[in-house]
Amino acid sequence: xxxxxxxxxxxxxxxxxxxxxxxxxxxxxxxxxxxxxxxxxxxxxxxxxxxxxxxxxxxxxxxxxxxxxxxxxxxxxxxxxxxxxxxxxxxxxxxxxxxxxxxxxxxxxxxxxxxxxxxxxxxxxxxxxxxxxxxxxxxxxxxxxxxxxxxxxxxxxxxxxxxxxxxxxxxxxxxxxxxxxxx
Numbered sequence: 117x118x119x120x121x122x123x124x125x126x127x128x129x130x131x132x133x134x135x136x137x138x139x140x141x142x143x144x145x146x147x148x149x150x151x152x153x154x155x156x157x158x159x160x161x162x163x164x165x166x167x168x169x170x171x172x173x174x175x176x177x178x179x180x181x182x183x184x185x186x187x188x189x190x191x192x193x194x195x196x197x198x199x200x201x202x203x204x205x206x207x208x209x210x211x212x213x214x215x216x217x218x219x220x221x222x223x224x225x226x227x228x229x230x231x232x233x234x235x236x237x238x239x240x241x242x243x244x245x246x247x248x249x250x251x252x253x254x255x256x257x258x259x260x261x262x263x264x265x266x267x268x269x270x271x272x273x274x275x276x277x278x279x280x281x282x283x284x285x286x287x288x289x290x291x292x293x294x295x296x297x298x299x
Contacts, residue, residue, distance in 0.1 A: 132192040132201070146258050146265075147190040149251035150272075154183045156244040164237040164286070175215065179275065182208055186268045190255065195264060204267045212274045219285040224294075226284075231295040234287040241283035248276040 123129060127139050137144065157180055161173070168176075185202045192198050205211075232242030252272040259265040284294060 132188060133194045133197045135193060142254065142258050142261075143190055143193065146251065146254040146268075147187040149247060149254050150183050150187045150190065153244055153247040153251055154180050154187075156240065156247055157183075160237060160240040160244060163240055167237070167290075179278075182271065186271060189268050190258065190265060193262070198264055204271050209270055209274045212271075212278045216274075216278050216281045219281045223281070223284050223288055226294075228294075229297040230284070231297055232283070233295050234283075234292040235290040237290070238283040238286040238292065241279050241286060245276050245279035245283065248272055248279055252276060 123136070124139065128136050129139050129144060130136055131143060157176055161168070161176055164172075182204055185204050188201045189198060189204070192201060232246075233239050252269065255265055255269045255272055259269050287294060
């Protein structure tokens with residue numbers, strides 16, 4: 117299989133199922149943001165390769181795989197074909213919530229807005245969080261017309277909360293205080 121198709125030379129691409137759409141299509145914007153998010157998580161894992169406990173490596177690798185599932189759901193407009201694609205695991209949102217709660221219990225109570233930054237790994241997670249929020253906003257627009265995107269929307273919403281909390285946790289584990297917003 118060749119990596120190039122020349123379809124994009126005229127600003128078009130194909131969705132899963134073969135439908136030809138403009139590269140400005142909302143589906144492309146949505147799954148493109150998810151792909152970008154996944155890449156930022158890859159950078160985080162590279163930055164933190166020697167510092168992450170195995171359970172964190174596993175958790176982030178699982179998230180990366182789930183983001184591929186999210187992307188494939190967003191890249192398909194055929195409801196019958198969507199049923200054949202890998203789903204977002206039923207327990208994924210609950211697992212993220214549990215991990216958020218676990219990290220939060222070890223963090224100081226948040227009473228101010230915080231600035232992105234601190235440890236390089238935490239800063240990278242803040243970048244990932246903002247990309248996740250963009251992916252979520254794009255998915256909201258898609259969901260308004262295509263309710264089958266609901267599971268992706270819920271997952272991205274919870275994932276952005278997870279990434280925020282994980283950034284704070286990485287800072288704490290590396291003895292860096294949250295950077296407070298000074299009004």
